[in-house]
Amino acid sequence: MHNIRSKAGTVRRTLRLGVAGPVGTGKSSILATLCRELADELSMAVVTNDIYTDEDARFLRSAGVLPAERIRPVETGACPHTAIRDDVSVNLDAVEDMEDAYGPLDVILIESGGDNLTATFSPALVDAQIFCLDVAGGGDVARKGGPGISKADLLVINKTDLAPHVDVDVARMVDDARCAREGLPVLALSKKDASSVAELADWVRSLLARYRADRHTPVDPGPMAPHSHVHEGSHTHGDARP
Ligand SMILES: Nc1nc2c(ncn2[C@@H]2O[C@H](COP(=O)(O)OP(=O)(O)OP(=O)(O)O)[C@@H](O)[C@H]2O)c(=O)[nH]1
Ligand SMILES: [Mg+2]
Incomplete structure (x- = not known):
């Protein structure tokens, strides 16, 4: 569905790239950075997910990184992981609307x-995904594992500029992450460090090239760990019991 044949007859597909990770680790900032770095060379759009607000979309619009209409919020009205994992229909609608309205899109x-x-x-929903941790979450987080940490296409250890303030050894955190990921890429990133930002943009360029050459195989990191939501009573996932 996201194959578009150009006049020259070549197939051009929109790469759908997800960015996941715990609250406040810098996901919206990564989107803003990628738009700033790549929007001159690639045709891009953004979909954000929030439970009750469109705050992420408003942040990105006010940052002026893309025309406002290319940034679309999805209000999930429930746990956001449900909308990106269990019932992706609202997100797929948003993605396809954007492709219809602004396509052909690159990313x-x-x-x-x-x-x-x-x-x-x-x-x-996505062809590839970035999982984002930040150093302020503690140096041990990368070692704790989990599907996103071990299997996402790229693991970002974010806000490395804060490491000295929170007593985290970034090199050790990256090593721990590399061990957990068995060779999959890990990027130490700070939006204040131009060379790490350039590495992030290069990773997306090379992913897009592999994707277009049919050399990228989407990997499912796997479902969330079993858990339940006490505040919602009947809302459970996996094998968790309320
Ligand atoms: N020092 C520093 N702060 C950062 C960096 N990246 C993001 N931040 C800050 O971290 C805070 C959270 O960033 P966001 O990009 O909103 O994080 P998020 O993961 O999208 O947050 P939610 O969508 O609420 O889960 C903001 O105050 C950012 O300015 C970074 O590289 N260094
Ligand atoms: Mg955000």
């Missing part, structure tokens, strides 16, 4: 609502 970025350490995207 659509989809931000999950800030959620817990194990939220991942369904491969029915």
Whole structure:
């Protein structure tokens, strides 16, 4: 459905790239950075997920990184991981609307609502995913594992500029993450460090090239760990019992 044949007859597909990770780790900032770095060379759009607000979309619009109409909020009205994992229909509608309105697009970025350490995207929604941790969450987080940490296409250890203030050894955190990921890429990132920002943009360029050459295989990191939501009573996932 996201194959578009150009006049020259070549197939051009929109790469759908998800960005997941716990609350406040810097997902919207990563989207803003990628738009700033790549929007001159790629046709882009963004979908954000929030439970009750459109705050992420408003932040990105006010940052002026893309024309406002290319940034669309999805209000999930429930736990955001449900909308990116269990019932992706609202997100798929938003993605397809954007493709119809502004296509052909090169990349659509989809931000999950800030959620817990194990939220991942369904491969029915995204072709690849970034999982984002930050150093302020503590140096041990990368070692704790979980589907996003071990299997996302890229693990970002974000806000490295804060490491000295929170007594975190970034090199050790990156090593721990590499061990947990068995060779999959790990990027230490700070929006204040131009060379790490350039590495992030290069990773997306090379993913897009692989994707277009049919050399990228989408990987499902797997479902969230079993859990339940006490405040919602009947809302449970996995094998969790309320
Ligand atoms: N020092 C520093 N702060 C950062 C960096 N990236 C993001 N932040 C800050 O971290 C805070 C949260 O960033 P967001 O991008 O909104 O994080 P988020 O993951 O989208 O948050 P939710 O959508 O609410 O889960 C903001 O105050 C950002 O300015 C960074 O590289 N360094
Ligand atoms: Mg956000």
